[in-house]
Amino acid sequence: xxxPASSTARPHPRTPAAPKPPFPHHAGSxxxxxxxxxxxxxxxxxxxxxxxHEEPLTRAKRLAKRRVALLFYESSTRTRTSFELAAKxxxxxxxxxxxxxxxxxxxxxxKDTGLTLRALGAEAIILRHNCSGAPYVLEHFTNLPVLNAxxxxxxxxxxxxxxxxxxxTHISPKHxxxxxxxxxxxxxxxxxxxxxxxLHSRVARSNMLLLPKLGAEVVLSGPPELLPDxxxxxxxxxxxxxxxxxALKRSRVVMMLRIQSERLAGLNVDLEEYKVxxxxxxxxxxxxxxxxxxxxxxxxxxxLELTAEVADGPQAKILEQVHNGLPTRxxxxxxxxxxxxxxxxxx
Amino acid sequence: MKxxxxxxxxxxxxxxxVDAAKDLLLKDGRVAEIAATGKLKAPAxxxxxxxxxxxxxxxxxxxxxxxxxxxxAHKESIATGTAAAAAGGFTALAAMPNTAPVNDSPEITxxxxxxxxxxxxxxFPIGAATRGFKGEAINDYAxxxxxxxxxxxxxxLPILKDSVMREALxxxxxxxxxxxxxxxxxxxxxxxxxxxxxxxFKLGLRGMxxxxxxxxxxxxxxxxxxxxxxxxxxxxAHTSTAAAMAAIRQARRNGLRxxxxxxxxxxxxxxxxxxxxxxxxxxxxxxxxxxDRDAMIEAILDGVVDCxxxxxxxxxxxxxxxxxxRAPNGITGLExxxxxxxxxxxxxxxxxxxxxxxxxxxxxxxxxxxxxxxTLAVGSFADCVILDPNAEWVFKAADSKSKSKNTPFDGxxxxxKVRWTISEGRVAYKE
Ligand SMILES: [Zn+2]
Numbered sequence: 001x002x003x004p005a006s007s008t009a010r011p012h013p014r015t016p017a018a019p020k021p022p023f024p025h026h027a028g029s030x031x032x033x034x035x036x037x038x039x040x041x042x043x044x045x046x047x048x049x050x051x052x053h054e055e056p057l058t059r060a061k062r063l064a065k066r067r068v069a070l071l072f073y074e075s076s077t078r079t080r081t082s083f084e085l086a087a088k089x090x091x092x093x094x095x096x097x098x099x100x101x102x103x104x105x106x107x108x109x110x111k112d113t114g115l116t117l118r119a120l121g122a123e124a125i126i127l128r129h130n131c132s133g134a135p136y137v138l139e140h141f142t143n144l145p146v147l148n149a150x151x152x153x154x155x156x157x158x159x160x161x162x163x164x165x166x167x168x169t170h171i172s173p174k175h176x177x178x179x180x181x182x183x184x185x186x187x188x189x190x191x192x193x194x195x196x197x198x199l200h201s202r203v204a205r206s207n208m209l210l211l212p213k214l215g216a217e218v219v220l221s222g223p224p225e226l227l228p229d230x231x232x233x234x235x236x237x238x239x240x241x242x243x244x245x246x247a248l249k250r251s252r253v254v255m256m257l258r259i260q261s262e263r264l265a266g267l268n269v270d271l272e273e274y275k276v277x278x279x280x281x282x283x284x285x286x287x288x289x290x291x292x293x294x295x296x297x298x299x300x301x302x303x304l305e306l307t308a309e310v311a312d313g314p315q316a317k318i319l320e321q322v323h324n325g326l327p328t329r330x331x332x333x334x335x336x337x338x339x340x341x342x343x344x345x346x347x
Numbered sequence: 348m349k350x351x352x353x354x355x356x357x358x359x360x361x362x363x364x365v366d367a368a369k370d371l372l373l374k375d376g377r378v379a380e381i382a383a384t385g386k387l388k389a390p391a392x393x394x395x396x397x398x399x400x401x402x403x404x405x406x407x408x409x410x411x412x413x414x415x416x417x418x419x420a421h422k423e424s425i426a427t428g429t430a431a432a433a434a435g436g437f438t439a440l441a442a443m444p445n446t447a448p449v450n451d452s453p454e455i456t457x458x459x460x461x462x463x464x465x466x467x468x469x470x471f472p473i474g475a476a477t478r479g480f481k482g483e484a485i486n487d488y489a490x491x492x493x494x495x496x497x498x499x500x501x502x503x504l505p506i507l508k509d510s511v512m513r514e515a516l517x518x519x520x521x522x523x524x525x526x527x528x529x530x531x532x533x534x535x536x537x538x539x540x541x542x543x544x545x546x547x548f549k550l551g552l553r554g555m556x557x558x559x560x561x562x563x564x565x566x567x568x569x570x571x572x573x574x575x576x577x578x579x580x581x582x583x584a585h586t587s588t589a590a591a592m593a594a595i596r597q598a599r600r601n602g603l604r605x606x607x608x609x610x611x612x613x614x615x616x617x618x619x620x621x622x623x624x625x626x627x628x629x630x631x632x633x634x635x636x637x638x639d640r641d642a643m644i645e646a647i648l649d650g651v652v653d654c655x656x657x658x659x660x661x662x663x664x665x666x667x668x669x670x671x672x673r674a675p676n677g678i679t680g681l682e683x684x685x686x687x688x689x690x691x692x693x694x695x696x697x698x699x700x701x702x703x704x705x706x707x708x709x710x711x712x713x714x715x716x717x718x719x720x721x722t723l724a725v726g727s728f729a730d731c732v733i734l735d736p737n738a739e740w741v742f743k744a745a746d747s748k749s750k751s752k753n754t755p756f757d758g759x760x761x762x763x764k765v766r767w768t769i770s771e772g773r774v775a776y777k778e
Contacts (some may be wrong), residue, residue, distance in 0.1 A: 012641070013644055013695065013696050014695055015615070015637075015640065015641075015644075016615050016616070016691070016759075018617060018619035018620045018622070019619075019620065020619075021623075023622065023623050072478075109665070109668070109669060110669065110670060111668050111669070129464035129670070130670050131670035131671065131673065132550055132551035132552050132624070132670075132671065133550065133551075133552075133624030133671045133672075134622050134670045136623050137624070137668070137669065137670055141668065148671045151551075152551050152552075152553035153551030153552075154550060155551070165710060200549075202551060205549065205551060206743070228548065230543075230545045230547075230548045231542055231548055233548075234545040234546070234548045234549035235549065273687065300491065345687065
């Protein structure tokens, strides 16, 4: 064994560079918010507004008889239905493949399932998966556009985009309709608080990447067990405020998250104490954020992260969010097919 | 076997303190003679290798590889693993026992070394530290040593229990073997698939904290110091964290027999290299923070690190072509280690060439007491590599001799090209 030489101060050595985004992707994919520029987002909003107002029979001719597969490894009512209706509104034939109906072959890999769907004629795949990063695997091996309908604890980009649409409807309707291009200052001065179980939330991660692009300040609030300090380091324009009421005071938008009780095993979280500190109730809302709108990606647990009165109250825009899922997802699906057709044309 | 004369090269043998133009005669598997260039009387039947402009140095030694036999030959076999080793300049490998079944017996140890396995370089099995890798009862180290094992380890898993680790250290010390620890407190890493930190948070992956490594190393060092009368040799496999390295540094200042290895990926990459869930950047211990990576570089340059070891861990393509959390840990490393060490340690960070080569041959051979290896002194094994230290080349995973191609170094620029690898007097690889 060599004896240690005395440690001397030396200049920091040059080290190999790690790969940095943007990574190559199908132009029609929507896996992470990182793939969307402000121009892309403006376009999505504009098309969402256009498509939702289009005459349904005309709209149904846009992508008539094109094929999309919905591949769902986790149950989901709202996201699946929303994507399915969006695709059908454009005239697309959809196939649902889910592990619940056991139509996913037992033990078959995601790669093989993807290749099978492609061989069956799927031109794009909408994927929900319990593993973070699964959409990248599917996209890599199928070369098809993949729309991420939620992957593990990673991202849920269509949810973040419909959240943005909902916010803009109340803050700047012109931007919501796509009449005015978004800029890095569109949401300047606007604080959005995301509250609760950030650790397990893919919705939080997508919003943390999206909102600062438009100049919004994102404030994360929650106990350390559900909101580790590193969360603030993982994206620019994001800060942590452990005191919920202080966060509320600054907020134009309050996004409440569900406590993912099924993932709390091993974590030291006392739900009663959580409610005392972080539940959004009428008193708190009236006292600290009387002008704010309240969002929630659902499903909501009344009496836990927020009270029934708040959920049903005038500041809550939760059903508006659900409603905005349809136009947003129509625009994302159309974007995927635009990319497919462009790719085909350039071949 | 014909004698071999290596003519016209620069002999660089750090263990023997030689760095000079020399000719070598290799005969009957040993180094028979060394003489000034042109002064060697070559036997008439000798094969002559022209090494002009090349460096002749002891064959490299990797004390941490997974050759996957017995039981997992779809990932690698002893034949393919040693072929990859020869291409990478290695002539001696210490093979980890996490095979199927695990190597916890003299029979498996002998089976691995049998000529039927088709090894083209020497394989030294490492025996399982505990029966069946269960971490409960230690194996019969004397019997394993008699069959040929050069160290004991439960690599892939830690020896977690204090009492079992203490017993392993004491028993191994009595028979003169090192205990190699895979330092990971699995109670802290359950469900984790990469380093804990901002990158893991962003990717939505459960993290493996640095403390899971350092706390085991600290616990073990305490045991080593309590057993100091026996002078146990404790070796930390694939050291990856600044905290563990600090503990190792201190233990050595205190005169304990504590050694460590570092793998190229841990001094060249960080958790940022996981990128978009690259399963070929998934291993255990995981790629760490920049601070940890820098501590590995510093410790290597300072001489705290005893050797470079690759932790060559082949996996079949279909096993890695899955969701990140579901992919097995491990990357291949035998064909990239030399090219990376020369490029970065020598050319970029100015470590003398002899010291880099010593970290890859003399020092690991001494560490596991591989007699007659890691040097080319007359009488030692004719294990040698002839390389062009200046050649720049790009590594292509697809060209690998390993059965598996799971490497994060595909497309990386390397320096130093192996021209010949000779194992016990036989050409094991020729470019
Ligand atoms: Zn290990």
